[in-house]
Amino acid sequence: MNGAVEAANKNIKKIIEKVTVNYKDWHEMLPFALLAYRTSVRSSTGATLVYGKEAVLPVEVEIPSIRQRMARAFNKKVRPREFSPGDLVLRKVLHIAPDHRGKFAYKYDGPFIVKDFFDGGAIILNDIDKNENTIPVNADALKKYNP
Template sequence: MSMVRTLIDPGRQQKDWDEQLPFAMLAYRSSIQESTGETPAMMMLGRELSLPVDVMIPPQQSVDERNKDTDYAEELRNRLHDVHDRARNKLKLSGVKQTRTYDRNTELNKHNVGDWVWLSDLQRKKGVCPKLVFKWEGPYLVTHRLSDVVYRIQKSEKAKPKVVHYDRLKAYNGEAPRNWLNSRRTNPNRNRRIPQRYLE
């Protein structure tokens, strides 16, 4: 679903999700999974999928492979056995790695004032499927850290600030927009009101 969300055209109101589904499934089935070290196609079929590049540039087959007279079912059975053995060993290593990563990330990665972040959008929109909606909006600028887990953020200088919990934020890694907090620091008199007696 995450793949389909990134492929659908925002201007078509999710009406093209079924057109993008085959491309998302091809990408998923031919991608090596981090936990198993194998592609889903290899785990299920005992072979890799034929991708467009394979059609354009067919793999060269050696003479020994062309002349090899073996039973296909036996060869497939052996291949699947080897693949599943490798996947089981990889899963054991992945479990240890995931445990270590979880323990390391239990401490909060705090956002600082001036950082740009994404905000999780929990609102449900009428007429669209919530599973296909991009669940992050922004970026927002962190203007104040009210506590270790509560932040005040703002989308633009004139936008209304929001107070949100840490769980609804994640770091923004794109090109950062203009940070108006910096301009306020360099020009402290920018928003200061001039007394009326000096204008008369």
């Protein structure tokens, strides 16, 4: 490509050369060299790379950073969805096959009755006729039904 992979491999090789005592034990030091490379600041970009994300420094825990401010702004807009057994809900329809009605197709299906809910956001639904749906539904795909 543009030599980025070769440059990264060259830097990792330099780190391994500095930490190994014998050339035969390079494979034992490879995880440590990768950690050092991923958490070091790049001079060209000024960023770090840890499994595709920025490394969090211990000082950032004490001092609010831009990352914490962004998380706070995101969490303000999150709408908590709380359901209890017996609530009437509508389930979002995921049109896997194209619907001939286009934009006039139904967006929600139901109503359903909440039978049980779990901590991770999964909810077991019953039909109005008390038939249980065995596949749990994510709470993001539900909204309360107001008749």
